[in-house]
Amino acid sequence: MRVRIKRFKEGRIIEDTYNLEIEDKRTVLDILYLIREMEPTLSFRAMCRASICGTCAVKVNGEHKLACNTQVESETEELVIEPVDNSVPIKDLVVEQxxxxxxxxxxxxxxxxxxxxxxxxxxxxxxxxxxxxxxxxxxxxxxxxxxxxxxxxxxxxxxxxxxxxxxxxxxxxxxxxxxxxxxxxxxxxxxxxxxxxxxxxxxxxxxxxxxxxxxxxxxxxxxxxxxxxxx
Ligand code: SF4
Ligand code: SF4
Ligand code: FES
Missing domain, CATH: 1.10.1060.10 (Alpha-helical ferredoxin)
Structure with missing residues (x-):
């Protein structure tokens, strides 16, 4: 699977691409944690992993979702993850809340x-x-x-x-x-x-x-x- 992450960095959006092997039914949040093992500077918000804390909203293939309750099929070819709209970006996927x-x-x-x-x-x-x-x-x-x-x-x-x-x-x-x-x-x-x-x-x-x-x-x-x- 190709994962493209649009990151807010120094006043502009840059894009990083990663190729990953993903098991079935992993969540977008699992994928972000996997990518952070390769890229420790990647910033995103998440706490509960259970749709309770409300911190992990991102855009996934153009739709607003909670990263922790969005499952991804292993055969998905491409995933585009970006910060949410109508918001003030702070860093990478983190926005002002x-x-x-x-x-x-x-x-x-x-x-x-x-x-x-x-x-x-x-x-x-x-x-x-x-x-x-x-x-x-x-x-x-x-x-x-x-x-x-x-x-x-x-x-x-x-x-x-x-x-x-x-x-x-x-x-x-x-x-x-x-x-x-x-x-x-x-x-x-x-x-x-x-x-x-x-x-x-x-x-x-x-x-x-x-x-x-x-x-x-x-x-x-x-x-x-x-x-x-x-x-
Ligand atoms: S989408 Fe809006 S109404 Fe629904 S849980 Fe989030 S903040 Fe609350
Ligand atoms: S205008 Fe905003 S608050 Fe009103 S229905 Fe549409 S999305 Fe909801
Ligand atoms: S990590 Fe808490 S709602 Fe997603």
């Missing part, structure tokens, strides 16, 4: 309990998709609105926000804190739903949050929403 946590801090996305209310299993089930999010950032990497509007909070922020705004223990109005993050920039293309490795359905959660914000008067209905009426 602090922004994910910064935005959550800015939106104060934590529960501020007003009393000792206990959640029922049905409450937890309602927000399960949000808690399943591992903050890998892939939804942001594939989002056209993240690319075109820097004020847009991005699908990962709203996915995490859903679990917090829906939590009935909150004493604070967490929905209000999302106003600056321009939720209406989402064009509902569903790229995020398609590529999310944890099936969190960010677009569905964005639609639900948008509906609640409209109802509260925190955002106004977009005029183009009525475009189909033809006047």
């Amino acid at each position: 602090d922004y994910l946590f910064e935005r959550m801090r800015k939106a104060a996305l934590w529960i501020e309990a007003k009393d000792n209310l206990e959640l029922k299993p049905s409450d937890i089930q309602k927000t399960q998709k949000s808690w399943d999010c591992i903050l890998c950032g892939i939804c942001n990497n594939v989002c056209p609105s993240v690319q075109s509007d820097t004020s847009f909070g991005g699908p990962s922020l709203f996915t995490k926000a859903f679990g917090v705004v829906e939590d009935k223990r909150n004493g604070e109005d967490k929905l209000k804190q999302l106003i600056p993050f321009n939720i209406q920039s989402c064009v509902h293309c569903k790229n995020c739903d398609i590529y999310c490795p944890k099936a969190c359905t960010p677009e569905v959660l964005i639609t639900l949050i948008e509906g609640r914000m409209l109802k509260k008067g925190y955002i106004q209905r977009k005029t183009e929403d009525f475009g189909f009426l033809g006047f």
Whole structure:
């Protein structure tokens, strides 16, 4: 198998090629570790190897994936591994990820309990998709609105926000804190739903949050929403 790695180095992308014999069902992350035995300076992020830590997102043959849960058939002829899109590269395959946590801090996305209310299993089930999010950032990497509007909070922020705004223990109005993050920039293309490795359905959660914000008067209905009426 030929493995081409596009590495960000000194302000530009360079490409290294390796020829490897790979056993069946090895993951892209296994392959990166194998290559690092030959090229110790190769940088990439990974911690858990189990789709939990959210650090190992890369592009594999043009598609955004978690390296640790992407298996490769031994007969694959070529693999192209590169850094994710819509991101600030740091070194080789490593990109800036602090922004994910910064935005959550800015939106104060934590529960501020007003009393000792206990959640029922049905409450937890309602927000399960949000808690399943591992903050890998892939939804942001594939989002056209993240690319075109820097004020847009991005699908990962709203996915995490859903679990917090829906939590009935909150004493604070967490929905209000999302106003600056321009939720209406989402064009509902569903790229995020398609590529999310944890099936969190960010677009569905964005639609639900948008509906609640409209109802509260925190955002106004977009005029183009009525475009189909033809006047
Ligand atoms: S919603 Fe999915 S793709 Fe987005 S950060 Fe969470 S786990 Fe990753
Ligand atoms: S549905 Fe919205 S948030 Fe998801 S990728 Fe498309 S524009 Fe981005
Ligand atoms: S190494 Fe943790 S998600 Fe891939």
